[in-house]
Amino acid sequence: MTTLKELAALLNISVSTVSKALNDSHEISENTRTRVKELATKLNYKPNRIAQQLKTNKSKTIGVILPTVTNPFFAEVLHGIEKTATNNDYDIIVCLSNETFLKEKRSLELLSNGSVDGFIMAVARESQVKNETEHILDVIKSRLPVLMFDRVVNEIECNKVIVDDFQSVLEATEYLIEKENRKHILLVSNIEELSVGKLRIEGYSKALENHNLKPHILKLDHAVDVDVEKKIYDYLKANTTIDAILSIDHVTGIVAINMAKKLGLKIPEEMSVMGFGFDHTPLLSSPKISIIHQKAHEIGEISTKLLIDSLKDDSLQLQTIVVPSDLKLNESTD
Amino acid sequence: MTTLKELAALLNISVSTVSKALNDSHEISENTRTRVKELATKLNYKPNRIAQQLKTNKSKTIGVILPTVTNPFFAEVLHGIEKTATNNDYDIIVCLSNETFLKEKRSLELLSNGSVDGFIMAVARESQVKNETEHILDVIKSRLPVLMFDRVVNEIECNKVIVDDFQSVLEATEYLIEKENRKHILLVSNIEELSVGKLRIEGYSKALENHNLKPHILKLDHAVDVDVEKKIYDYLKANTTIDAILSIDHVTGIVAINMAKKLGLKIPEEMSVMGFGFDHTPLLSSPKISIIHQKAHEIGEISTKLLIDSLKDDSLQLQTIVVPSDLKLNESTD
DNA sequence: TTGTATGCGTTATCAC
């Protein structure tokens, strides 16, 4: 890699002159400035990022700690983060906690040594279940800003970007009740131990309560296993009054449609099915599933913007931004 | 952040003594070593990574350039990369090309300034279609090793990790012909302009040729649009001899199953459906789709291992590793 | 066993 020193030697001028010339300092003459720049381009000179970082004590890098990236929600958030970071001249270092507390803790610690200027994270399932928060507080204490999205620790004061889990499920449920005239709505859940899962179930319960309806909840193992099909099938077979299914994740809704069809139920006439999902989710079922569409990409963008703003000016007030979801209704019939 | 200098000042010893003590140098007395270490833990000292990088001229960071991360294949590869990198004390900086040449080029350039010790990449669709390779060659010329996986540029000499696209589709097709006695196999493709897509189609064609069968190919827009359903439906309706569908991506196979069912075809009796997929893909259809299962996680692991090995010893021979796929057959019947 | 000096590549301050 070409360095300032090499350029200086080749041009028989000092390193500082070269540096100033490249940074368009007004102190430098037109002549030398162009000479320097020409040689720099010729030798493909690029300022060493590491040296700049050491000098300025800024890494211009954001640490991104995700529970997983095979979950399409987090994948899409990552997409939004990467785009916004790049547009603002930041790199991202990505660590995956694999939903474990230990890996999350290790990742935070390892990057808290100057590698990053701040963190964007969604808390690991295990940390959330065991209510582990010390490791995150340690980071904040060391004056590295942390932004949490989606899965959030209420007790920790920091910038947050969350989904309107309660409200969106409340509205979706009320839609099923009021517009589609459903009375026995089955909620299918495999994430009830997560903060977001709890909120979604609360939204569902609240809507039923508002209409004096009885809840039906089918809890599944969170490790999406082969039994999912059977459990849903058996439940529907044994409970024939069910006239709507509301899945609070992005997979079991699809399974539910398939099982309802297998039981000979007409969709959407006899059974409404709604789930969480992304742009291409409805394509995976026929008839297309109705989805609560979380603006995952936007969540990533907003989170990154907010963190970068707080990096630039650390006197900014902490805030919690709620990103509303879209209800995308089934358009097709079978 | 605590620095060596601060520790030294507090202990009234020199910086180098502190440094050596922390690095367990045998030159340092037991006594001072423990004193230093105690204070270090107490003040939560962590060596500044940036400074270490500048000193050693190694970033211990890998640049990962992916076309997208919302495609589950790349998401799972990323998972494998992250895991292996972490296990070997490497960080990863992730950039997404969004399938565009320009972003890919920019990302490579931006990180080729000391930020990373090497790259793992899958070539962007646009770069592949337009046969753009200069930007990658530039990186290699600047002595930064590049490892390509999945989407590969044949003309570039570097380490490569690829899937057995040709062979796996050949075998899958022959399975349909020989074991399931199919004679009119429809190939559904939305990636025929990618190197991997071409290879898969070749595998299919070769198998048909071996058995003197006629190919049926349905090409779809690569932007998975709403028309996918209609196009497949219409094709199946108009071509009633089709008795098997082979999708070479991870979405259209699911759609194909749904459309076949919609047409009243019994699966798998009257119609076999096979696609590419991942562990949870079969769950998305009923009956479960048969899949060619690419070991994406393994591809990530192997790629990372290979790159890190070449980082440690740059005299190693370049190699191309082929990761075989698994054929996972439909187990259920409807 | 400990300390001093040097340099990684850059930028900034100051002197010429």
Added chain:
DNA sequence: GTGATAACGCATACAA
């Protein structure tokens, strides 16, 4: 308009 020098935090060759 240009250049010498110091500093960021760390590691190491060398001196004491």
